[in-house]
Each structure stands twice: as structure tokens, then as C-alpha cells.
Amino acid sequence: MKKLAVCAAMLSLVACGGGYDDIDSSRPGGGIGSTVTNPDNNGDNGNNGGNDNNQFSDWKYGSQTEGNNTFSTRATVFSDNTFTVPTEPDFQKRVSVEVQRTAIATGGIAETVTINTVEPVKCTPSCDVVIRFDGVTSRYRMTQASDGVLKPLDKVVEDRLFNQFTTAKEAIVTLPFMSLPQPFEAKFNIKNYDVSKMRLTVEETTAP
Incomplete structure (x- = not known):
């Protein structure tokens, strides 16, 4: 009788349509053969239940090389927020900042900063741009090298x-766009800039 009872239990599982596979796949995160998406690097590892820009940096890195030498590196970060202009109301625009390190012919290193505002700003030929770093506000004299490019x-x-x-x-950069009635505050998460990704490896050579 016991053997008959066990067989009946097994048959009932099969008859219900899938047995253990269905039970496993219904678990949080899926079961055998399911695809689990890894958390986004901009998340908070479950600590705060959402994105937390204090945990991760938004810097994107790149470099230019020649042979075994890296002679130019750059790090770019885009603003967390976007803006629109009246002529393109359906198009979200985003400001970016690029810092660059480049080896120069004299053997030194040039470190440059460019703010790509996308839209022209009221800065001709130069202006004071208000930037707040970690809550401290200062003015920085800049020039609009071309439409939408501040240096x-x-x-x-x-x-x-x-x-x-x-x-x-x-960083919060206040930008007086020509196409907007009020200045736009572009907000950047610039925490954890990785200096190791910005190192130059140009071999120095000297004449005999």
C-alpha cells in the first residue's frame, strides 16, 4: 500500500504540469535556466531601494595610443538632468564635461577642461560661470570657444x-542658455574619479 501511495503522489506531480521545474521557476529571480539581470552599477546594492549617485561615479574613460605609448587620456561625465529648448520640445539635451591629459612636445603634460553645453550660452566673448562643487559656490571665467563649447x-x-x-x-554648473528665459543648473555626479585610468605611458627619449 505504501508503494502505491508513493507512486500516486509522483503521478499527481507530473499530471499537474511540470512539477519541480514550475516550482523552481516561480522563485524570486527565476529558477533553473532563467536569466538574472545583474544590478546596474548606478544602483545602491539594495541599501536604499533605488539609484544612489553617491555610491558610483559616472565617469567614462578613453585614451589615444601610438605603439605602446598612451599619449592622451580623457574622462567624460554627462549631467544627471536634461533640458529642452522651445524649438525642439521633444528632444532632451544633456550637458557634458570632459577633462583631458595630453603629453606635449616639450615633455610636459597639458590638463584641460571642456564643458559641452550643446546649446549656445550668453557668453561672448567671455563670462563668469557659476559652479557649485560640494556645496561651495565659485565663479570661473570662461569663454565660448564655439557655439555650445565652454573653455x-x-x-x-x-x-x-x-x-x-x-x-x-x-558639481552643479549654472548655464545661461540663450534659448531659455532662466539659467539651467546642470548637475553632475563626479565622485570617485579614477586617476589610474588617466595615466600617460609616453616613453621619454633623449638625444645621444
């Missing part, structure tokens, strides 16, 4: 901005 006016300002963008955790 520091001189090396002193450039050095200050390069240092701030690569050491602070957050």
Missing part, C-alpha cells in the same frame, strides 16, 4: 577647474 579663459582657471572636477563629489 577656461586661461591656465589659472583651467588648473582650478581640473582640480575641482577630479577631486569633488558633485
